[in-house]
Amino acid sequence: MPRVLSEEQLVQWERDGAVWPIDLLTTDEAADYNHRFQTLEKSMGTEAQTRFRMKAHLPFPWLWDLVTHPHLADTIEDLIGPNIVCWGSSFFTKKANDPRFISWHQDSTYYGLEPPESITAWVAFTRANSKAGCMKILPGSHKGNAILPHEETYDKNNLLSRGQTIRDLDTSGAMEMALEPGQISIHHNKTIHSSEPNNADWPRVGFAIHFADSNVRQAQFDNPLAIHIRGEDPLGNWVEDPRPEYELSPESVSACDEYWERYRSAMTAQT
Numbered sequence: 001m002p003r004v005l006s007e008e009q010l011v012q013w014e015r016d017g018a019v020w021p022i023d024l025l026t027t028d029e030a031a032d033y034n035h036r037f038q039t040l041e042k043s044m045g046t047e048a049q050t051r052f053r054m055k056a057h058l059p060f061p062w063l064w065d066l067v068t069h070p071h072l073a074d075t076i077e078d079l080i081g082p083n084i085v086c087w088g089s090s091f092f093t094k095k096a097n098d099p100r101f102i103s104w105h106q107d108s109t110y111y112g113l114e115p116p117e118s119i120t121a122w123v124a125f126t127r128a129n130s131k132a133g134c135m136k137i138l139p140g141s142h143k144g145n146a147i148l149p150h151e152e153t154y155d156k157n158n159l160l161s162r163g164q165t166i167r168d169l170d171t172s173g174a175m176e177m178a179l180e181p182g183q184i185s186i187h188h189n190k191t192i193h194s195s196e197p198n199n200a201d202w203p204r205v206g207f208a209i210h211f212a213d214s215n216v217r218q219a220q221f222d223n224p225l226a227i228h229i230r231g232e233d234p235l236g237n238w239v240e241d242p243r244p245e246y247e248l249s250p251e252s253v254s255a256c257d258e259y260w261e262r263y264r265s266a267m268t269a270q271t
Helices: 007-016 027-044 061-067 070-080 250-270
Strands: 018-023 084-094 102-105 119-124 135-137 183-188 193-195 204-213 225-230
Touching (some): 070 183
Antiparallel strands (some): 119 183
8 A cells, every 4th residue: 555645646657657746845844945055055156956966965964864754755665665775866956037948858868777767756945837947747758668869969058967858759748747845746767858947036946866776776887875765775786875974074075076976987988
C-alpha cells in the first residue's frame, strides 16, 4: 500500500512520467528555505546554481535535511521501492523577469547511470506557475528505452550546461507542472521537459533532488557518492556522502567541487 501517493497519482506517474503537485513543506518552511537561499546568494555575490553543481546539498546542513526529509523519502519509496539513494542535487533558479530558459531535453542523456533509471523531485521554494516559467513535460515520453539525440547549442540564455536540446518535437500536448511554495513535482529522467523564461516579478527558485534505486550504478566513473536515504545497497554501488558539519565548511565545499569535476570530466569523455 502506498505511503503517500494516491492510486490516482500512481496512475498519473505511470501514464505521464511525472506526478504533481505533492505537498512537502509548509508555506512558512518554504519561505525559510527561500530566505536562506537569498541570503546565501547575496553573501556570495554570485548564483548558487553555477557555484554548487551536482551535489549542492553537500555544503549545507539545511539542504541535507531537505534531501533526507522523511515525507519526501516516503513519497519516493512509493515510486521506486525501499532501497533509495540520493546521488545528486542542484538549484534551478530564474530571477524576476529573467529571459533564461531550459530547452526540451531528457535528464538521462548526461547522467551516466546504468540502467538509466532515476527520478527527480523538484522542490518549489517560491511560486512556479506559467508566468514564472514553471516546468513543462511531454506526458508519456518516458515510455520505452529511447534516449533521443540532443544538439548542444551552448545558448547563453539556456540554463542547461551545454544548452542540450531535442529538435523537431511535437510539443502540442505539453503539460505545465505549476507548483505553489513548498510543493514538489517528480519526473522520470527519460521524461522530456523544459521551462520558459520567468515573466513574473518574483524569482522562481527551485531545488532539484535526484534519486535512484541503489541497484542503479554510475557507469562513467568509480566510487560515486550518494546519501543512502533508506533500505540497502546490496551491490555496494554507492559510497556514502559526507554530511556537512556546518554551512560552507572547507571540507564540504571541497567535496562538492571535487565531485563536480569528476562528474564533468567523465561526462565530457563520454561525448
